[in-house]
Amino acid sequence: MSHKIRKQGILIVIFLLILIHLMMRAIYDIENNMENQVPLSEKIYSAALKQGILLSNPYLLYVNGSEQNGLYYQFLKGMPLEMCLLQGAEEENQMTEYRQPSVIEEMAAAENSLAYQNQQKGTIETELRDEAIDNENPLVNNTESQALEQAVLAENNMAAGTFVPVQAPVARYTAQQLTDPSFIKSSFYAVDPTTQIRTDQLEYNTLMGFDATMKQDNSNVQILVYHTHSQEAYIDSAAGDSSESIVGVGEHLCDILRTQYGFNVLHHTGEYDVESRDYAYSNAMAGLDKVLAENPSIEVMIDLHRDQTNADTKLVTTIQDRPTARFMFFNGLCYTNSLGTLQNLPNPYVQDNLSFAFQMHLAAEEYYPGLTRRIYLKGYRYNLHFRPKSLLIELGSQTNTLEEAMNACDPLAHVLAMVLNGQNKE
Incomplete structure (x- = not known):
């Protein structure tokens, strides 16, 4: 009986050690991410830039915090994203401030x-x-x-x-x-x-x-x-x-x-x-x-x-x-x-x-x-x-x-x- 109790105790200790290790690892990851966190909009913006679609997608300026862009206000007024894109698309120079050299x-x-x-x-x-x-x-x-x-x-x-x-x-x-x-x-x-x-x-x-x-x-x-x-x-x-x-x-x-x-x-x-x-x-x-x-x-x-x-x-x-x-x-x-x-x-x-x-x-x-x-x-x-x-x-x-x-x-x-x-x- 005592042998059985001892075996269960060992298993419980091992389980607790594993749990503590996982918790410490999670805390470390959270702290590390907090220090180096990249906003979702920045990730989208950077990925789009790498794919060469920055100049053709004004919505990226909206998610990237460009409140000066007229599309921001259109989006706030409830304009569907597709229409937002197409209405802004015609403007040849609207992204001059944000683009790389054209x-x-x-x-x-x-x-x-x-x-x-x-x-x-x-x-x-x-x-x-x-x-x-x-x-x-x-x-x-x-x-x-x-x-x-x-x-x-x-x-x-x-x-x-x-x-x-x-x-x-x-x-x-x-x-x-x-x-x-x-x-x-x-x-x-x-x-x-x-x-x-x-x-x-x-x-x-x-x-x-x-x-x-x-x-x-x-x-x-x-x-x-x-x-x-x-x-x-x-x-x-x-x-x-x-x-x-x-x-x-x-x-x-x-x-x-x-x-x-x-x-x-x-x-x-x-x-x-x-x-x-x-x-x-x-x-x-x-x-x-x-x-x-x-x-x-x-x-x-x-x-x-x-x-x-x-x-x-x-x-x-x-x-x-x-x-x-x-x-x-x-x-x-x-x-x-x-x-x-x-x-x-x-x-x-x-x-x-x-x-x-x-x-x-x-x-x-x-x-x-x-x-x-x-x-x-x-x-x-x-x-x-x-x-x-x-x-x-x-x-x-x-x-x-x-x-x-x-x-x-x-x-x-x-x-x-x-x-x-x-x-x-x-």
Whole structure:
């Protein structure tokens, strides 16, 4: 009997020792976690960042404590998460404060290092695109066209600072290059990591098969120029003076299109980003609906912006001895890697938009090499769904002067006129 009691006592002691050990281990783990605890929101935020989805998911800013973001208040008001995501998704720059350096900025910095490597010596050079097939330059110089251009300039005895439209291409891409979708993608496009584009969307015949021509009818407005971000300005723009902001540049572009090319153009100067850039695209929709209802004849819509780049980036080239801001076409694909096809932000004209921008970019590069930056592709819609011939253009950046931006309007207007008249396909 005593032996049995002794055996039970030993088992009880062993059990108690094990229990005490487990309790001490648990206490140690709790204390250790308290010292090194990472909030759940931080874990989600960090994991999302590693997966490259930060820029496409504004909800992460909410869970990460960003009460300044407009989505925070929408979420508090009970908006479903999906709608919260989609409503905020359209805003191109709403996450600037939180994001890592954008691909646009990295691309601009890379272009800057190539195009302006002699800037310290006081010179500004045009970007030379080195990517080519069989180690050849993508653009083949057309010496006869260059001679023709010089003859035209001499014949007109142009005054200093006067722009004369180039009459023929000065460079050409080869047929082998243009029939290779991989070449088109690498040479013409910069794709944001939050989206992707299909190979069939980059087929040359598809891009050039789109009819971008327009039969001119001066009795009705056919071209609309507007500014989702009307407060954007240049390095030497007078504060508060719209004539020296992107709006003033837009008016100059409209004037050239009217007086030199005979187009009936409407310049819509509605302001949608005065209090905040958040939801500027959403805010602009009502104004655009009204303009289009009043002018159903509008075929071409141009949302003219000024880009935001690194402070040491200079987007400028020289055309006919004039410092000229370089510009970039911007397309929305209505598709993100994290959300897939954006069913609540439909755009039946995605391919048409792509084709129109491609034809503009190609013509600009052949007539004015180095004038454009690669077309930037991102996942959302950016109000490009109103018309097949819709363009979003980033003209220069905050480091450009107003003069450089104004000078860019001349070749931009010429390229637009060529594409709308079908001259780019001759």
